[in-house]
Amino acid sequence: MNHLPQAWGRPRDDVYGAYDASYLQSNGPNQHTQSPIVTGTSVVALKFKDGVVIAADNLASYGSLARFTDVKRLRTFADTSVVGFGGDVSDMQYLDRLLNSLDTEEAYSTSGHTLNAKNLHTYLAKVFYKRRSDFNPLWNQVLVAGLDGEGKPFLASADLLGTTFSSPSLATGFGANLAQPLLRKVAPDEEAASKLSQEQALEAVKESMKVLFYRDARSLDKYSIAVVTKDGIDLKEDEKLEKQSWAFADQIRGYGTQVN
Amino acid sequence: MFRNNYDNDSVTFSPQGRIFQVEYASEAVKQGSVVVGIVSKTHAVLVALKRNAEELSSYQKKVIAIDEHLGLALAGLASDARVLSNFMKQQSLSSRLTYGRAIPLERLVSSIGDRAQTNTQHYGKRPYGVGLLVAGVDETGPHLFEFQPSGMTQEMVACAIGARSQMARTYLERNLEKFADAGREELVKHGLAALKESLAQDKELTVENCSVGVVGVRAEGAKAIEAFKLYDGMEVKQWVDLVAEGNETAEGGMEVDS
Numbered sequence A: 001m002n003h004l005p006q007a008w009g010r011p012r013d014d015v016y017g018a019y020d021a022s023y024l025q026s027n028g029p030n031q032h033t034q035s036p037i038v039t040g041t042s043v044v045a046l047k048f049k050d051g052v053v054i055a056a057d058n059l060a061s062y063g064s065l066a067r068f069t070d071v072k073r074l075r076t077f078a079d080t081s082v083v084g085f086g087g088d089v090s091d092m093q094y095l096d097r098l099l100n101s102l103d104t105e106e107a108y109s110t111s112g113h114t115l116n117a118k119n120l121h122t123y124l125a126k127v128f129y130k131r132r133s134d135f136n137p138l139w140n141q142v143l144v145a146g147l148d149g150e151g152k153p154f155l156a157s158a159d160l161l162g163t164t165f166s167s168p169s170l171a172t173g174f175g176a177n178l179a180q181p182l183l184r185k186v187a188p189d190e191e192a193a194s195k196l197s198q199e200q201a202l203e204a205v206k207e208s209m210k211v212l213f214y215r216d217a218r219s220l221d222k223y224s225i226a227v228v229t230k231d232g233i234d235l236k237e238d239e240k241l242e243k244q245s246w247a248f249a250d251q252i253r254g255y256g257t258q259v260n
Numbered sequence B: 001m002f003r004n005n006y007d008n009d010s011v012t013f014s015p016q017g018r019i020f021q022v023e024y025a026s027e028a029v030k031q032g033s034v035v036v037g038i039v040s041k042t043h044a045v046l047v048a049l050k051r052n053a054e055e056l057s058s059y060q061k062k063v064i065a066i067d068e069h070l071g072l073a074l075a076g077l078a079s080d081a082r083v084l085s086n087f088m089k090q091q092s093l094s095s096r097l098t099y100g101r102a103i104p105l106e107r108l109v110s111s112i113g114d115r116a117q118t119n120t121q122h123y124g125k126r127p128y129g130v131g132l133l134v135a136g137v138d139e140t141g142p143h144l145f146e147f148q149p150s151g152m153t154q155e156m157v158a159c160a161i162g163a164r165s166q167m168a169r170t171y172l173e174r175n176l177e178k179f180a181d182a183g184r185e186e187l188v189k190h191g192l193a194a195l196k197e198s199l200a201q202d203k204e205l206t207v208e209n210c211s212v213g214v215v216g217v218r219a220e221g222a223k224a225i226e227a228f229k230l231y232d233g234m235e236v237k238q239w240v241d242l243v244a245e246g247n248e249t250a251e252g253g254m255e256v257d258s
Helices: A087-110 A117-133 A174-186 A196-215 A245-251 B020-031 B078-099 B106-117 B165-176 B183-195 B233-257
Strands: A038-040 A044-047 A052-057 A060-062 A065-068 A074-077 A081-088 A142-149 A154-158 A163-164 A168-171 A221-228 A233-240 B035-039 B043-049 B061-068 B070-076 B130-138 B141-147 B151-157 B157-162 B211-219 B225-232
Touching: A038 A087, A044 A081, A044 A142, A044 A154, A044 A174, A044 A196, A044 A245, A044 B078, A044 B211, A052 A081, A052 A154, A052 A174, A052 A196, A052 B043, A052 B130, A060 B020, A074 A087, A074 A221, A074 A233, A081 A087, A081 A117, A081 A221, A081 B070, A087 A142, A087 B157, A117 A142, A117 B078, A142 A221, A154 A168, A163 A245, A163 B233, A174 A196, A196 A221, A196 B233, B020 B070, B020 B130, B035 B070, B035 B130, B035 B141, B035 B165, B035 B183, B043 B070, B043 B130, B061 B078, B061 B130, B061 B211, B061 B225, B070 B078, B078 B106, B078 B130, B106 B130, B106 B141, B130 B157, B130 B211, B130 B225, B141 B157, B141 B211, B151 B225, B157 B165, B165 B183, B183 B211, B183 B233
Parallel strands: none
Antiparallel strands: A038 A060, A038 A081, A044 A052, A044 A168, A052 A221, A060 A065, A074 A081, A081 A142, A142 A154, A154 A163, A221 A233, B035 B043, B035 B157, B043 B211, B061 B070, B070 B130, B130 B141, B141 B151, B211 B225
């Protein structure tokens, strides 16, 4: 029996010889997150007259493998805001915990004060910028939807670099290329967005989710969609894409010369 | 023979469960010149009596602006108030930076309450020797808080601390029901009148020895605020004159009543 605790559980030197520590690299540069592993794709959002519609599909991809098909990428905050996450899922889960503790802290020490969507966005942007300044980014782009301090619809983006911007419609990842042009047709500017009805906004967002499913190889036809207004959040997490158009495919044959 | 063995430091309880060092710190607040705070539905005001060490010296600053939406008045050790007010400024700025939000008053006040409390709990530390009145406006409207060296904080409708503040408090208690609906000017007037009550016999309110701090909401229920402003010197002349004149009529009126 060896009485020295530091030797417990180790291969015995007298049997196996001294451990060759040269395999253990004890110095060298610190390595932080290099790249995302399990990822979520686009988040799509659009402002309307009295609120914001935001949607994201329920897929978490592992490279090109559609690994997890029931990952909810929209999370609510304090019943007043919705955050949509794109990018690395583990970092999304970290941010989710961070927001939970922020919510708890806020409820502990104040009465009658809440963080609105604008405050939440500022906070998240600071977290992202701090992390990228440490060369250890949180590999996400998020959209924050809700109402600002004046009760007006609020929608803004924050990403792994700490970059922020806002617009009547926003989309992350593939959505920036595919959904944004469609949403901008509906709401080219703030004024147009302030005239949109909830139905119009919902339809436009659902349409862009469909286009994304057609053309984004890392997307899914199951998605979550939330409507934020002053009355609260209406979050649906198990929506299916409807009325997809595939009938035309029957008519397509070959790549040019094939007739039948 | 009759030495008090329980007042050497703030970590010793007396057999009665008292902490004498904290009580001595409260005495320091009572040595400071008087400050008054009142809050209405739309405004919060701080009124302070400044003291000068001698004829040739300047008057000690009593009101400190913390942020756009709040300020404080102090009674007691001015250097302790500087420590606390610097901390409050940092907290307010940090809230604006990280959340883009004006810090809720309740939270700011309880954070200095916590700080003061820690000082009564650790060996080698001493309690702060200063009392504060914190007035400001946040999402939930105008507020006034009192802070004591023991770490106690309370929300108040009206409050006075410092030397001879009992007289000012009596005035405030008498006029309590007028405050809630009082306008900006009226509130300042009540503040100065309360201050006047607590003056020593040969003293008078002058533009040199008064400070007024005002903060408010622009209209009831509105988001826009009237930023905290400190009025000093000639800026308080309008109010000082008003109270100086108003005094004779007020006293006359009281005599008729009785």
